[in-house]
Amino acid sequence: MSDQTYVTSDPRGSITQLATPSRLEYFFTAGTSLSKNLRGYQRGQFIGQRCPVCSKVYVPSRGSCPVDGVALTEEVELKNTGTVTTFCVVNVPFAGQSIKIPYIAGQILLDGANLSFMGLIQECELEEVRMGMRVEAVWVDKEDLVPSLASVKYFRPTGEPDAAYETYQEYL
């Protein structure tokens, strides 16, 4: 038997675990286009940008079209309604979780947009959510609007007939 153990008289006993947190502090600069999008949330609006070459509307926009490589200049205000392209029912708790499980995370394609983003879906039974379901944004109260997607409380079903698969198949 090897002797690899130090014996302590400390009543707390031997150390067996060590906390080794890893931490990165940095600044994120949104840039011109994303800043416009974020400022839109403060007014209760979805702001995107249209590509002058392919006419696709990006929301949020990073300022250039990834397909054509050109700068986007035309601002577009999107509607409050959209389509769930795909979704996930979250049942697993994880560190930093701010929403009570189970909940639905959906990819939302706003009407008139050519890029989907993730949104919380509420006022919807878990077994009711489906691809193609029509939804609308529910915003926080006016005095609580902030320049972030936190201004959108969640999306909820509109009750309209489902969107045809062909209308969103490109965005899966």
Added chain:
Amino acid sequence: MSESPEIFTSPHVLEFPYSRSTGPVIGSFLTALRDGVLIGIKGTGGKVIFPPTEYDPDTAEETSGIVNVGPGAVVTSWGWVNQPLKQHPLQHPFAWALIQPDGADTAMLHVVDAGSESAMATGMRVTAIFRPADERIGAMADLIAFVPEEAK
């Protein structure tokens, strides 16, 4: 369209609260730090390895036999830090140094709090300074620094 050109910037923090199990040897080293004691371990041929490892890095043989070392020690190499970063153990100029405690055959990277760069020299004698006993938790920071022996 003549919106203000204000661009948003915000501080972000990315943090992972990892913890890891120490194993018997590193656990012993940390437990000893909490007691205000430095320990090494015997490797092949009785060589004392500090800080202790489970295996001799030269022969891959299992180590055996805890040995008390220090608190007196010798600086075998060093580099001076004029402007400490927020994450550094001291917030005034200090030296990172390889420090070989009395009774050990290897050195460990730690801090020498010497006051000024001119007080540093390879081969200088230093001694370990620990936090007060009631503040020690069994972590590397229990050992605050080494200081020049005559300064203690």
